[in-house]
Amino acid sequence: MVSPSHVPVLLDRVVALVAPALQRPGATLVDATLGLGGHTEAILEAYPEVRVIGIDRDPHAQELAGARLARFSHRFTGVQAVYDEIPDVLDELGLTDVAAVFFDLGVSSMQLDVPERGFAYSIDAPLDMRMNDGEGPTAADVLNTYAVGDLTRILRVYGEEKFAGRIARAVVDTREKAPFDRSGRLVELLYDVIPAPARRTGGHPAKRTFQALRIEVNDELNVLRRAIPAAIDAIEVGGRVVVESYQSLEDRIVKHAFADATRSDVPHDLPFVPAGHEPTLRLVTRGAEKADTAEISANPRAASVRLRAIERIRLDPGARS
The missing domain is CATH 3.40.50.150 (Vaccinia Virus protein VP39)
Structure with a gap:
């Protein structure tokens, strides 16, 4: 580590x-x-x-x-x-x-400087994001089990993500092929789903989604x-x-x-x-x-x-x- x-x-x-x-x-x-x-x-x-x-x-x-x-x-x-x-x-x-x-x-x-914790979107790592990594659901659990409406809500409210609905639907469609377990796959999805003009402003396109997941996981x-x-x-x-x-x-x-x-x-x-x-x-x-x-x-x-x-x-x- x-x-x-x-x-x-x-x-x-x-x-x-x-x-x-x-x-x-x-x-x-x-x-x-x-x-x-x-x-x-x-x-x-x-x-x-x-x-x-x-x-x-x-x-x-x-x-x-x-x-x-x-x-x-x-x-x-x-x-x-x-x-x-x-x-x-x-x-x-x-x-x-x-x-x-x-x-x-x-x-x-x-959390940020230890890749294994999964907080940083710049490094491919397990989707954990628990501040106490010994208990509770992980970010992967949220992505793989939440309904479209719940995912949309946390992305919109906690991440202030204007493409929340689009991202949530893409997550649910993608997890049917294979569950999410690493951050790199989520970042790739976000690059595909968020329109190019929006990706060029407001910082990294994964920033808001990762913030929302972290807030949800840790309440x-x-x-x-x-x-x-x-x-x-x-x-x-x-x-x-x-x-x-x-x-x-x-x-x-x-x-x-x-x-x-x-x-x-x-x-x-x-x-x-x-x-x-x-x-x-x-x-x-x-x-x-x-x-x-x-x-x-x-x-x-x-x-x-x-x-x-x-x-x-x-x-x-x-x-x-």
Whole structure:
């Protein structure tokens, strides 16, 4: 198996955004998408008294990150879990709240750089795409068993693929001859089905289909819809949630969750906000921050990043104290 590489995106900015929340000795940060541990390593180096809980559903990521972070063993705890399980993880560790939660969403270097995982459309490999490759259906299972309507739906919704119906019908017709098992055959089909003018714009013609399959296999958007509110609920006063997303569907979920969390329940036409009705959280970033041209040049994966952050400024009435 090829060893993955890892260049953390917006590393300095992420460390700066979590910094105000980590000033208290013994503060705990949850890295909800540990990957190979690049962001966590930088945070542990910058703050010698901070503890990090690193969550990742991928056992291979846990193994590699654990080796990378071994020198911080007394301040780092790795947990194999899905990031919507944050409440359960904290409960098992005896924690009621934390200083910060960080998400680096989407597919990681851990998956992309290892051909056997089947995430990369540029290399012929088994159609797997499971972030935890020890359980659940694979991308091949989706392609070989879903009806035309279901395939069309996931390609259109999760991949924002305008040729979703055409691709779905071609997949069903083709699998009758032989089931899909490798990415190269799927890429060939996409080149045949997507019209030439469309193939010349918008990046690789397989990009949207592979994104849709990955999201379906790992249930990524539903997990994210549960995880962001759970992370917000987990932070203490002064705590922050920082999120890096890489495609519009993820960013839209984060944006709406943050907007809901910072909205007052006072009618818009009321000239003042009564005591006790102030928002309990505030937006730290103005809109979504992006990588600059220098970082994109050095690390092309940073081109699509969108970074957002939120901070708790007071507890909800009746919440934990």
